Amino acid sequence: MDIDIDDILADLDRDTTAVDHTFTSQGNDITVLGNDEPNPEKAEVPRLSPVKDFDDLTTHWRNERMCPELLPYPHLLMARMLRRVQEQMEHIECLSMGFLDDESNNSAQNIANKLPLLCMEADLERLKFVLRSYIRCRLFKIDKQSLYLIQISQTGDLTVPLEELLSKQEIEYHQRHSAILLKLLNSAILRHMPPELQAIDDNDGSVKMVEEPELDSFVFIYVKGPDYPHKQDPMLEVNEEGQRYYPVTIQELKEEVELTIGGIYVMRYSVIRDLLKDRKVILI
Amino acid sequence: MGYYDIDDILSDATKFPCRFNYSIPGLGYLEGNVGNPIQKNAKIELPLWLARVLAIIGANADEDSEDALPFLELMTPDMLSTRVMNAIKSNPVSLDVHSINSHFYALATKWATLFNDALLVKILNVMILERSQEINNHAASVSIDSMVKNDPGMFLLTLDESEKQLYKDSHISCKEMKQWMIRR
Numbered sequence: 001m002d003i004d005i006d007d008i009l010a011d012l013d014r015d016t017t018a019v020d021h022t023f024t025s026q027g028n029d030i031t032v033l034g035n036d037e038p039n040p041e042k043a044e045v046p047r048l049s050p051v052k053d054f055d056d057l058t059t060h061w062r063n064e065r066m067c068p069e070l071l072p073y074p075h076l077l078m079a080r081m082l083r084r085v086q087e088q089m090e091h092i093e094c095l096s097m098g099f100l101d102d103e104s105n106n107s108a109q110n111i112a113n114k115l116p117l118l119c120m121e122a123d124l125e126r127l128k129f130v131l132r133s134y135i136r137c138r139l140f141k142i143d144k145q146s147l148y149l150i151q152i153s154q155t156g157d158l159t160v161p162l163e164e165l166l167s168k169q170e171i172e173y174h175q176r177h178s179a180i181l182l183k184l185l186n187s188a189i190l191r192h193m194p195p196e197l198q199a200i201d202d203n204d205g206s207v208k209m210v211e212e213p214e215l216d217s218f219v220f221i222y223v224k225g226p227d228y229p230h231k232q233d234p235m236l237e238v239n240e241e242g243q244r245y246y247p248v249t250i251q252e253l254k255e256e257v258e259l260t261i262g263g264i265y266v267m268r269y270s271v272i273r274d275l276l277k278d279r280k281v282i283l284i
Numbered sequence: 285m286g287y288y289d290i291d292d293i294l295s296d297a298t299k300f301p302c303r304f305n306y307s308i309p310g311l312g313y314l315e316g317n318v319g320n321p322i323q324k325n326a327k328i329e330l331p332l333w334l335a336r337v338l339a340i341i342g343a344n345a346d347e348d349s350e351d352a353l354p355f356l357e358l359m360t361p362d363m364l365s366t367r368v369m370n371a372i373k374s375n376p377v378s379l380d381v382h383s384i385n386s387h388f389y390a391l392a393t394k395w396a397t398l399f400n401d402a403l404l405v406k407i408l409n410v411m412i413l414e415r416s417q418e419i420n421n422h423a424a425s426v427s428i429d430s431m432v433k434n435d436p437g438m439f440l441l442t443l444d445e446s447e448k449q450l451y452k453d454s455h456i457s458c459k460e461m462k463q464w465m466i467r468r
Contacts (some may be wrong), residue, residue: 209287
């Protein structure tokens with residue numbers, strides 16, 4: 001007769017890993033700035049670690065690159081990342097200062113010590129590239145949707161407030177860039193027009209002037225499933241073959257689609273928008 | 285189809301044949317004789333951005349009458365005539381879309397939205413699917429040696445503007461992928 005002791009083993013495992021976690025997080029994270037998770041649960045939330053943060057950043061970066069609309073800015077994550085870049089830069093600086101002092105020592109040891117420094121520098125460059133690419137991608141979208149952003153922030157039908165959607169620097173960029181653009185258009189063309197044609201955000205004419213993001217465009221998605229596999233997800237359902245899936249409905253066709261976990265689909269963005277917000281799927 | 289989309293602006297400038305439902309004084313310059321009124325039932329060609337609005341808005345002052353006759357009536361253009369439709373139905377791949385109209389899809393889509401033409405949409409769907417397969421074939425056949433110029437072939441000369449964009453994008457992605465694979 002078999003006795004299932006998997007849960008007991010899992011319990012034991014958790015104890016040892018918990019110790020591990022505290023050990024690693026002590027050295028790296030002195031100031032914990034908080035968590036980006038919408039609803040952190042005590043037992044399941046993995047501690048903050050630079051590795052997990054980098055994974056998160058890569059996901060945010062990938063989503064932002066493929067998504068037709070501007071996604072909310074991950075304030076806490078970015079604050080942590082930028083702080084770490086700063087610290088690491090100082091750390092490398094300190095280390096290389098140390099090398100200058102040890103010049104008189106035997107050279108073999110010096111060469112051996114240079115490899116970690118090289119790795120640190122390469123790693124920092126890699127992180128900085130992702131950060132730069134992420135921010136530049138966002139700025140491109142802000143440029144494109146500048147009128148739309150102004151419009152929705154004025155009418156107030158935002159799902160997320162502008163402060164959460166954009167970072168402080170992005171808000172400033174957005175405001176000043178659109179002011180400059182408006183000034184150029186005004187002085188070049190618009191002042192020669194009759195007054196009723198001078199608006200640049202006129203939506204009543206034959207063609208809409210405010211360009212909205214194309215929420216119906218197609219994106220490739222990977223269905224990742226919930227963050228914590230043990231927890232019950234109310235949206236998940238199980239089909240005849242025992243696979244877990246998210247049911248979504250395509251409005252126009254009135255068609256129901258099963259997004260099985262681990263699958264890759266081409267789907268309209270508007271259909272999977274909520275799942276993306278809950279981090280159940282990622283864009284690829 | 286944004287406001288600042290160059291291709292959209294260009295395709296909107298395509299002329300469509302229309303017939304006026306009213307005689308209107310002063311509009312003679314549309315026909316070429318300035319100063320004279322335009323006659324009822326006069327047939328002229330107008331750019332789509334003008335014709336689209338005039339075909340919707342009625343001349344009658346009282347807006348509430350449902351069957352108010354609009355200023356002009358759009359007539360089926362050559363590019364959407366039965367002859368072209370039959371040619372599409374028979375073999376979309378061998379059709380020279382570029383010579384029919386360089387913005388064929390954009391215009392056909394506008395026409396279909398204007399008249400709720402389900403049949404046209406159906407034909408276009410089949411057409412774009414079949415042609416996309418052919419475009420993919422041409423785009424994926426990349427010669428690694430950049431010295432050898434790819435012969436464009438007859439098919440690529442028959443592409444419409446949006447298809448050209450599609451071809452260019454997929455060709456570049458195929459080419460760069462291949463270059464990345466062979467380098468190291």
